[in-house]
Amino acid sequence: MGLDDRKLEVLRAIVEDYVATQEPVGSKALVERHALGVSSATVRNDMAVLEEEGYIRQPHTSAGRVPTDRGYRLFVDRLSRVKPLSPAERRAIERFLVGAVDLDDVVHRAVRLLAQLTRQVAVVQYPSLTRSSVRHLELVPVSTTRLLLVMITDTGRVEQRVVELPGPVEIDEITELRRTLNATLVGVKLVDTPPLVQGLVERAEPQGKATMSTLVSVLLETLVERHEERLALAGTSNLARMGPLDLTTGALRPILEALEEEVILLKLFDEVKSGAARVRIGDENEVVDLRATSVVSTGYGPGATVVGGMGIVGPTRMDYPGTIATVRAVARYVGEMLGH
Structure with a gap:
């Protein structure tokens, strides 16, 4: 050098x-x-x-x-010198996140907080279903022939579906179905559940086979095989702060268009790790339309487990030490909340 x-x-x-x-x-x-x-x-x-x-x-x-x-x-x-957050900044992050009532609330609070603190575009990936395990399955009777199937993952995601049953089912049967589902699937990664779910029909009592078969098809179709990823975005108006000097490689419009593509945004979280920030500057970005920007991203999750990613997109002219510290701090707090 x-x-x-x-x-x-x-x-x-x-x-x-x-x-x-x-x-x-x-x-x-x-x-x-x-x-x-x-x-x-x-x-x-x-x-x-x-x-x-x-x-x-x-x-x-x-x-x-x-x-x-x-x-x-x-x-x-x-x-760049590591820029520790002030006690006031730490308290602000904790206070802002601690009132969250569910996973949706945690994600939306986190993305708004990141955008406000860094004054950049913030992106938070919901905990990935492919990285999640089953925490609990609940069956709620809606009528004698209709159930609400609720799946809660260890990452706090809640998925629910209405199941139309082939005939009336007693409360005792529902209790037994619930017990069987939880005994079989709790703690199992979603990606590993299909063979176990299919095995439930084979093991069902003859009189309960039709009900179990209907339940299993709903589980397979809508919960196990449904791996679409969800993202939350905030602060796109902050891009207006990018001066012309930062946009030597193009205009604002392609950047905004790139931010509307979920596939592109998910690429920002490839290979993220918990506790470490990844910084891609200008031409280092794989996505051509983001080459006038820098991306700071990290993984988050309970303990060392990464269940999703979060980060910011902004001009290459940014406060890197402050932005890295903020992204890592918010990720740490969200990970701790998921752990609880």
Whole structure:
């Protein structure tokens, strides 16, 4: 790489100033604002080297310089100092999330909180059904020939379906069906349930086979095989804060269109891990339409188990240390809530 400590400090100062002011940074301003301990001429020379190496560039005819994607990457990997959240920020996150009444509420509070704290576009993936296990199955009689089947997963997702039975069923039979379903499926990953569910019909008593068969078909069709993923999005209006300097690779419209595609958004959470933030800057994004942005993402879930992802999409000119700290903190709190 060949950059000495002083040039790295100059790069750090350029990134921090540009993020703070949104204006190209000149050598004179750097000397005035930062204790670099060298003259303007030396800083100008260092900036020339940084520009030659591709870490900063000169936009238009401005005298100042702005970081490139490569400069931001070096800043994130080597120069950014971990920015711990203040006690007030931690309390705000806890207070905002602690009143949530169910999983939907947790996800919607988390996505709004992320958008507010980072002033970027926030995306939260609901706990993935493919990563979930059955926590409980409930059968609620609606009439003598109709049941409400409710499945609760260990990640807090609740799925429910109405089951039209082939004939009237007594309360005792419903109790026994409920016991059999829970004894067979509780604690099993949803992806592993199909053979067990199919086996329930074979083991059913002759007089209960028709009822069990109907129940099993509903389970297989609508619960086990239904793996569509859900996402919550907030803060798209924050994209309006992206200045023209950040959009050198295109306009705002393709970014907005990309954010409307669930398949694209789910890609943001490929390979996320719990407790670690993944930062993709500019051209590092697989999705072409997001190459004018940076994406900070992480996994969340109870303990070390990852059940979903969350993150933000924003301009490459962002407060990386603060954004990374916020995304990780919100993910940690949501994971703890799911654990309870």
